[in-house]
Amino acid sequence: MNKTILLKQRPVGKPTASEFEFIQSDDQLTIKEGELLLETTYVSVDPYLRGRMSDAKSYIPPFEVGKPISSGVIAKVIASKNKNFNDGDYVSGSLEWKTQQVSNGDGLTKVNKDLAPLSAYLGILGMTGLTAFLGLHEIGKPKAGETIVVSGAAGAVGSVVGQIAKILGLHVIGIAGSDEKIEMLTSDFGFDAGINYNETKDMSAAIKAAAPNGVDIYFDNVGGPISDAVLFNINRFARMIICGAISVYNSTEVPTGVSVQPFLVKNSALMQGFIVSNYADKFPEAMKQLSIWLCEGKLKYTETVVEGFDNIPSAFLDLFDGKNKGKMIVKI
């Protein structure tokens, strides 16, 4: 029995379960010469998928209504007529939300389950780790002794950004939505300070207190009022990496907030949107460094693992309520 999850309709505002449709089929999948039969092992759910559910112009084509949704997936090769892959191999790639599927192998990378747990290839050794590493380096240009603020700090990307910044000698402040998450950031991941935005009335004052020398780098995963509060604390030549804006992805109106332009002028500051796929030429080098730090124990990661193919949509929806710590992954 092969199951597939389709986009049933485009969400307006916050997505709900009714935007997803499950279909199933008893048909036996067959493969031709050059093809592989894949069985899904782990599925990555990510905030950016919300953008693909809409049909607005963006850097990546929208999902089509009535067609399968896709995301980062780890799959096991259960039959191969492709000389590059053998039965029993595990692969990583952008694949459809199906329990089984056929691929010609394009865009798939073999992953080694003896070097790291398979799910790590969706997280710290996958797009998440690359996003943290390359966003921080390419736009943030971190220097030892500087101060960085990370929003969505307990999330998949944010928790890695903060750790890399610590390795590089920065003063690291994480913003997250619960005391439990803040505790994880400071105790497990070595952040210097954390701010629970759900328990803080004056975010700008809290950031000022945590960053007495001002903010040199802001790694922004959330947008909205949290990012507005950071603006009041930036230093001259501050760099702001705009990696995500989860707080406004479900807005039905154009989001508004503090005008950033006067802050940028006064501080000769920079804000730049970051999409990891623009930096593909730097993936090998970044991956190498991440693997080394991981082996050395300098980099840790946490995952929120949900079990069962049927729970992919709810795991995705939980991202918007901040129910994950670290990378949100569905184990099939």
Added chain:
Amino acid sequence: MNKTILLKQRPVGKPTASEFEFIQSDDQLTIKEGELLLETTYVSVDPYLRGRMSDAKSYIPPFEVGKPISSGVIAKVIASKNKNFNDGDYVSGSLEWKTQQVSNGDGLTKVNKDLAPLSAYLGILGMTGLTAFLGLHEIGKPKAGETIVVSGAAGAVGSVVGQIAKILGLHVIGIAGSDEKIEMLTSDFGFDAGINYNETKDMSAAIKAAAPNGVDIYFDNVGGPISDAVLFNINRFARMIICGAISVYNSTEVPTGVSVQPFLVKNSALMQGFIVSNYADKFPEAMKQLSIWLCEGKLKYTETVVEGFDNIPSAFLDLFDGKNKGKMIVKI
């Protein structure tokens, strides 16, 4: 009789004449060894001076209450005990709003009145021209065939930015506040299109119509709703030079508007605050190119010249009502 203009009090909101105080003295100014006696010839009034009238932290120290205001000035050397300057020389520099003053020569540059009109050294061959040239090149990174939108396009900086962009082969759209200004941009300065924001209901739609291929570069002198409207039309990898925000300089509350972050993420776009003094090492090269284009007739400029020392404050205040075309200068 030597006159001086002091900052009487810090403005709240839009400055008025009552923020300025005139004092005068009959005392004969004397110079010591190494000093010069200067007579003011031209005074530059610029929107950024509004920031210096406040005591908020910024890239440049605030004016002090009860002390003279200063800005870009052209002055004539009427007596010299400094070997680098002779009687009759004209100099350019940041000087106080005085009819006569003593200087030790630091920070003064001799200007040649036979190569260009003296006032040009406050405009196209001064900070204005350097701001246009370096902001466009260093942050905008213009490429032939791209589309640029310039706000405050009929102002001192904007009118030069558009002309340089045309020289470089871009499609140039200027935004200004009267039909007369738009006519000047398209007829005199070669802009491809102009939008009068005072006569346009839907700025975003107007920009879309004028920029059918989208906006690659936005040179922003104004901030506020005009800049918000540009966001809806930016292309992937757009660069936005945040050079000024005259529309909000007089705000008594924190200005708000469209949140830029989602637009930056979706388009991998960049916004950066630009202050010309950060690029001092590039001034000679930029000045050389500006002089060449000016001599070749490829670059034109316009000035709004107000006469009389006593009119310096009103000339400054008129900037906020857009009463200037090109550089606003006071001739003493």
